[in-house]
Amino acid sequence: MVQLTDTQLDRYSRHIILQEVGPEGQEKLMNARVLVIGAGGLGSPIALYLAAAGVGCIGIVDADVVEISNLQRQVIHFSSDMQRPKVESAAEKMRAINPDIEVNTYKIYLNASNIQEIISGYDFVLDGTDNFATKFLINDACVMAGLPFSHGGILRFDGQTMTVLPGHSSCYRCSFRQPPPPDAVPSCSQAGVLGAIAGMLGTIQAAEALKFITGAGTLLTDTLLTFDAKNMHFRRVSLKKRSDCPLCGENPTLHELEEGDRATCDLSA
């Protein structure tokens, strides 16, 4: 029995009138628990859209405070939020958009010893982080926990995203075996990023989360979606789940989470 109040029917009417969502899909969203890792360029649109969509419980993880250089793309934070913890600033906006939702904040850096406890209890995870070490950590922890997640990354004018259903589709390590050496990859602050592409990629990730929860459409599984916003060129690259993947293959060699070097974007201010 789907029970939505008149106010909820009105608030979510544009979801409810979608054939693929409907009252049942909206109820699934309202009962869903989603974790957003990073309250930055990607996390901002992700958190805003998930809150607006009525995802019942949203966790948000970020250890940083808001700095002026964030405001060019991290649209959940305002000028008046400077020096506030990002999770606090983000949670306030999410609750302002939708007072019905529950927001859990985690003002911490994720590492191999705390990630498993934080992700447990969530139905879907979104990676909105800015460094390879944490991207691999999220992949490994989610695959080990059998927890679906969306990978996302942006740099300069480029973005890439894929959705992973552990045990069913290719994981991040199937295609990218290990983090690149720290000096091989320019950090966001070294390379720059066009602010709006954070919105382009983050909203794709948010859409994947909403599709996963409601069951609408098909996900970006076994597919890396990349775009080059300079020429507005989009591309889908087919990926395969690899039997020799060290994490999710037939004879995995990775059984424990690795502590990586997170400092690829240490000039993030």
Next chain:
Amino acid sequence: MKADRFEDLSGVRCPLNYAKTKMLLSNMESGQTLEIILDDGPPIRNVPGSVQQEGHVILCQEKQGDQWNVVIKKV
């Protein structure tokens, strides 16, 4: 013929009237009927067609004064 459920949606604008109709249908069994009252104009022009697109059947649609009586059978 008396429908299994009845809802007066007069004065309820588009698309909330359709959202409410979907909500009611989702809580009914297949084969049950829902009678709704819709305003003339956009509501009667939009709601029955949308209901049919989702596979439900419009059993009857009658004008009574400024409003419409619509009976829907859930697919």
